[in-house]
Amino acid sequence: MNVDNIKVPNFFYDLIVFMTPSASLLIGIFWGLGISNSKNIIVNSGISNVEGFDFLMVFIIVFIFFLFLAYEYGRLVEVLSTWISSLVKFLRQKKICFKKEKDFSICFKKEIEKLKLDKYLDDDRMDKWTIYFYAMRFQPSIGSDILKRYAWEKLSRSSAFTFGVLFVVSLLLSVPRIFCIKSFLGYCFLDTGLFGFGSFAYTLTMLFFTIITVYEFYRRRCWNNDLLIKIIPVIMLSDDFKINISSQKKKNS
Numbered sequence: 001m002n003v004d005n006i007k008v009p010n011f012f013y014d015l016i017v018f019m020t021p022s023a024s025l026l027i028g029i030f031w032g033l034g035i036s037n038s039k040n041i042i043v044n045s046g047i048s049n050v051e052g053f054d055f056l057m058v059f060i061i062v063f064i065f066f067l068f069l070a071y072e073y074g075r076l077v078e079v080l081s082t083w084i085s086s087l088v089k090f091l092r093q094k095k096i097c098f099k100k101e102k103d104f105s106i107c108f109k110k111e112i113e114k115l116k117l118d119k120y121l122d123d124d125r126m127d128k129w130t131i132y133f134y135a136m137r138f139q140p141s142i143g144s145d146i147l148k149r150y151a152w153e154k155l156s157r158s159s160a161f162t163f164g165v166l167f168v169v170s171l172l173l174s175v176p177r178i179f180c181i182k183s184f185l186g187y188c189f190l191d192t193g194l195f196g197f198g199s200f201a202y203t204l205t206m207l208f209f210t211i212i213t214v215y216e217f218y219r220r221r222c223w224n225n226d227l228l229i230k231i232i233p234v235i236m237l238s239d240d241f242k243i244n245i246s247s248q249k250k251k252n253s
Contacts, residue, residue, distance in 0.1 A: 013151040018074025021158040025073065028166040028206070032197035078154060081161035088218050098215075101222040103229075111232050131228050131235075139235045146227060153220040160213035167206035173198035 089105065092098045112126045115134055132150070136143030175181070177198045195201045 013148060015071075017078070017151050017155045017158065018071050019067075020074075020155055021077050021162040022070030022073045024159060025162050025166070026070075028162070031195070032166065032170060032192060032202055034192040034196040074158065077158045077161050081154075081157045084157050084160045084164070084214060084217060085221075088214065088221075098218050101218070103222040103225040104218065106225045106229070108228065111229055114232055115236065128225070128228055131232070135231065135235045139237075142231060142235060146224070146231065149220070149224050149227065153217065153224055156213050156217040156220055160210055160217055163206050163209040163213055167203065167210050170197050170199070170203040170206055174200075174203055 088098050092104065098104065106128075107126075108128050108131060109126045112121065112130050115131070117126075117130060117134070121130065132143065132147060134143075135146060173192075175198075192198060192202075
């Protein structure tokens with residue numbers, strides 16, 4: 001079996017990028033609600049009372065429904081998480097943080113001109129996606145690798161947005177705790193315990209996760225942009241050069 005011909009389907013990366021933030025959100029919600037409230041939700045749903053074959057069918061239906069919602073949330077959060085990128089750019093412009101690396105925002109016009117594609121593209125069309133698809137066309141193994149790295153970048157951005165949502169929700173729910181408000185508009189607030197929504201521990205933890213994943217996104221964007229510039233000479237190798245290299249290897253072997 002030729003290992004070089006084994007490629008991971010793009011759907012696999014989509015599944016990770018879209019499903020992981022959904023799993024993080026679900027875990028964060030159940031953690032935020034507290035153990036007792038989470039148990040009550042499961043018991044009141046009636047799933048725990050189903051047995052035998054019926055339980056299997058209900059489980060499959062619920063699982064498929066969860067996959068659908070999780071995948072759709074992942075697609076939605078991928079779009080909304082551009083706010084994370086805008087936040088990093090804003091902080092860089094204000095020179096508050098994220099200002100050391102110059103590779104976060106790069107114009108790839110010069111690199112694309114080296115690929116001799118400038119005559120096919122307008123200046124405003126020259127971005128890193130041109131390099132991605134060029135690599136996939138002429139150097140598939142390299143193209144697949146850099147797209148995988150871009151998938152991790154998107155995942156860190158989506159995760160940062162998800163943790164940010166949980167942080168904001170917990171921060172808002174901390175107000176009734178501080179002022180001992182038990183109900184609002186006829187609805188009673190749940191007692192989520194010392195480590196649930198609105199607690200200092202939960203809010204601080206979600207803030208920590210948000211900061212960490214935002215920084216991870218910043219670093220991954222810098223690494224990926226720097227990598228794109230460095231691989232330009234490699235993906236520009238002519239077919240003759242590749243043939244000579246492969247034939248030389250055969251002679252040596």
